[in-house]
Amino acid sequence: MSPPARACSMLVATLLIAAASSTPSRAEPMLTRGIGITSCEKLAPDIKPAEGLNHQPNYLLFYWVQGYISAANIYLLNEYTDFVDLAEVDEKTILQLVLDYCKANPDKKPISAIDKFIRDAKKVEAKESDAFDPWEH
Secondary structure (H helix, E strand, O other): OOHHHHHHHHHHHHHHHHHHHOOOOOOOOOOOOOHHHOOHHHHHHHOOHHHHHHOHHHHHHHHHHHHHHHHHHHHHHHHHOEEEOHHHOOHHHHHHHHHHHHHHOOOOOHHHHHHHHHHHOOEEEOOHHHOOOOOOO
16 A cells, blocks of 8 residues: 555544544533524624614514514513513614614623513513413413
8 A cells, every 4th residue: 555545544544433432512502592692793783773674684683582572471471470562662672772782782692682671671461361381282
């Protein structure tokens, strides 16, 4: 066997041994995922409130926020019998809120601004009978 062929065979053998002996890597479990946990430093330059939902980063963020607040509403309804009225959550407010927060806090994530928004938002009172378990059949 020629020296280059021998070197190639050794490299292939080394890679096969390494692959066989390595344990499969497993990512850490995630509770929340999406544009809302992107760094503010990365996201802020892409948010353009004046363009509304005609700008892709804007609508990705806004629709993520709607889903996030919807999930929070299940908790709020079941724990406190109130919720954030999503009809009152408009794209101009959310986009500007996130942009302002991210400009002031480039080292943070937009989810923190949305969490504060949820805490501070006027809540709609509900009856205890309105609470539900979405996974109950």
